[in-house]
Amino acid sequence: MIRVSRPLASVKRIVIGRPFSSDRLARQRLPKRFAVPSFAADTVSALAYAPDEIILTLGLSGIGLFAWSPWVGIAVVFVMAIVVTAHLNVIEEYPGGGSDFVVARTNLGPNAGRLAGAALVTDYVLTVAVASSQAGAYIGGAISPLAPFQTGMAMAIIALLALVNLRGARESARLVSLPVYTFIALITITLVWGGIEACRGTLGLSPHAGSYPEPGEGEPVALTALGGALVLARAFSSGLPVVSGVKAITNTVPVFRPPKARNACITLVISGAMTAVLFLGVMLLALATRVSLSPREAEGARVSEATPVLGQIAEAIFGAGSLMSLAMLAMATLVLCIAANTAFTGLPVLTAALARTGYIPRVFASRGDRLVYSNGILLLAGLAEIVVLATGANITLLIHMYIVGVFMTFTIGQLGMFRHYTKKHRVAVRLKERQRFARKRAVSLVATVCLALVLLTVATANFLLGAWVTLAAVAFMWAAMTIISRYYSRIFSKLALGHDEDLGRWPIAAPAPLDGKDPTRGIVLLTQLNRPAIRAIKDAMASPHLSLQAVAVKTNDSAIDTLSTEWLRRKIPIPLRVINSPYRALLAPLDDYVRSFTRTYPRDAVVVYIPEFLVGHWWESIMHNHVLRRVTTRLEKYECVTVRRVPWDLDGSEHEASIASYTNPAVKELAP
Template structure:
């Protein structure tokens, strides 16, 4: 019977899905577009705001340049999309810029890109939910002051939806994205009609004046003006953060994956470009004024508006001008904007777990991030993203402008490394390609990525220079910490692998018995039953009543040194029967284990139990339980190989499934658990340290060591 925690998990997450369903959990284009477009489209709700907010510092002159800044952002988006289409076709496995950098520039570059993208995903969630709460609070007065709580609640809800699985989240969340596109489409059509007919209203802030302080007026030289425009441009570049979501999410699409991903990426770029330029144009047409500090930067009749003025975000002001401050269409635009910002956070909840699983398989993050949960989602990645973004929202008080200053640094770092990696990729292919037509296509691809690298690297430099003091240093610091962490994890896993792996040559064996590999899927390994017959019914016990024989089961998850030692110990213990047992929850790893088993010619049966729900303990418990029922007079000894580490932080990097399994096995009748330890170097050094310390203590007390 499941415990309270298990029942709560089922209530929140739902019933588990079989791994067989995984191949069916693929997104068609109609669902992939809203899933991966939400990030880029949501930038329409804050990128124009940040452009106008930054330009407002320079007064009316620089404020009027907003359409040109918007065009520069759109032009950069076109370049990035074209270059990323080559990544999608050349690397369709979903690694995106990380995979390109890892394979072409080396592991260190791969870790840099991985750290940058992780930070970018966390900031995507934080910025999106913070702006959503700002819209909700600015148009609904009773929510004002609750922005942080609203943001945290939205993060929690989206995390739960994603924990329930791919299809459930994307089908439900596709509607708001299409609603946003339709609502803004209607807004722009109505605005264009009002402009043509002369009936277009004015925004609530249209009658206000921009206040420029004397130091700014005096100091705004040509160089200062250029710097201000560049800051506005880099703020608008937040619209590009949705591009990498498509390249990282290629595995989630239906085949042909690369073709469909390219189409989705192009549609995302077109939609985002049209909407961003439309909002900036309507902001100018309706006279929107949007500043960072309205109490001081906006004036009415020469006097600052003061703290009583309530500033509404740009799309809200445009909707008020076009549809009036009330009405169904106005409410629809605001609702759609809030929802699409929430869906942008959902896009990160799709991309972040995929990226962490790739990093975990590359041994840069703990291996738990590579394990799918009950509903086929990478649950650990989802939970980690929810926690990190929640902490960031709480720490910044859900201040969008502050979060924007930290934003986009990570994504442009990944863009730059990705483009450099693609140039090297095409160079490598050109060295071996002889066919003229293919060489021509490869040269074109290389040229595209060379141009992309120059442009993206330049923008990255501008982003760092213009935003470093305002908050970009925080993002860079987080990336540096993650880089050091991933480097340490990588070195640890590599050290463990070198200590545990077997020699590549076949092991010598005196026995010539054939290797037996049996599939135990038919032994009802997926369920566990128990009855009173499993327990000893007699109240007394006599050694003379019966002699118990024993059977051994050796758990094998990988054929390494600890596993071989456990097999040796079990074979030397003279059981009636000894067999190895492994759980098949990963097809590739199980096949690798079988091939290695045969190569070593181990004279022992290898039994395979299938786990369709990727559970580790359940199939083992079911098989051992069935073994005790089939042999009621025997004791079953379960040998568990276990390697010991010397530091607490090393223990955090390894799955604790064996500890849980040992506890569960103690509940089974006539089952004995035998742990076969294998000390890693750190554990041996720790043991040696304590032995030396004890010896010195005894020597000081005058006792013989």
């Protein structure tokens, strides 16, 4: 018997690690001590660039609007409070994950669900692009020779994060915990010490204090002419990334330890409150120390590139070149490198939900070797790499693109929650229940109106600066999801068996050959019970075999339980053998079973029947896993094994296509 070498599998094991069995899934759940830094990394890391963008935007009008920076910060925190409060209800009502996508699809219909899903995918991709690009900028600012390679560094960070997450959610959470906790501690110490000095009247000023530009300096005059209101709106938009991390928690409730919903709510409140306090503290100290990030030259260096806001605050409090200021910048750089980890945790869960709903290819619903949705991780990494390369890692452009999709998702989700509570209030009987649902409905209504106004503001202020790209991307993905959903609906209607559908007469098996030819034993490989499977079973029963059985593999995500129930209910006259696959693979268990079968009956040839359906266009093949085709390729390598593919034409009912046979030279006489 021929054994196939697997060099690629060996490389994969070295890079990613040994596979985890499905019974270890519970051990991959995140406790709160790991969940808080893992999910707070997205929002906390925004402190390393959101204040910079606010102050830089306000600096366009000179010192006049700079005094408004704390008020912009308060507006951002107000929005965060609304989002956190509203999403506590989302976690309570939809603890299965999926966040605003599930809410919109369930309460507003499939079109709204696809729109929310498309916006969420865009959010996650841009989250990775923003965080990795800013990390590359920090590294380039600290190490001058690397400055021209900011785009390349951002892409390298994305690749590294993808690799870490492919090794498993718990391992990636452990890696990010220490840097995030350290970064939070450094900011807290800085704010507390700065507050004490401010109360004493001994607070120093930033080394770059007072380097404000005149109106129009460093930017086109046309931009300044838009007026203070537009500048404030853009500054407000630039600070909203600190709110975006909420989606990661509500989308990934299943990765928390039980009680999942309660732990997710606690994590959301802690992350939101902590980020809001730190963000307001940074904005107030930035005003008190007269931080400046103007694009003008100051002492031979561009201030905005030389020292970010956190660095200038630390210099004002602890002194220029102090250990604390250097540690703050170094840790901010490290946290930015891992901030995208929240997206690598959230988007694969989202794509799995989209795949199970039939909005994207089903391959994204399968867990990989390390109990993570590997295909979703690879998709996120690939799309983020493309965005970074296309934008040249321009952080300002990426933020303008980013924030529109975030609030589109929030708005759609809260509109869905309003309708959800309206339905519950309508059918509630007890007075206390009606009052509780009325309060929650009021929260959802207020959140919907406020978030819609924020969405309108950021879309208007940033439309020409990059928001239109996000809107176009969301529209494109919505259209693609619609096409894929209709395709799967058509396929299901053609392949699925009706509950009481007559399967026709089962053929009477022909007697085994007695003329000296090698006897054969038949195996029908199945993944589900549908029309192509019934066709393969009937073809196998009509052929002469010493024995015949159907074989299916039970994985964590398969529908084998349903198959077994239907098998008994429909009284299919051949035995069904179910193979358990603890590592969620189909190919290896089937391969091992067939090889063991040939060892059990060494004198008999084995005929393996594989049902398949024929698609009409090349792009339709992307929608299917084709795992049984890979089984065909593997089994062709073995002696005494014949593989017969039983085709089903989707364009006809029971198309009489000839059976394609792949036969080894040792058993050529078995081919029809």
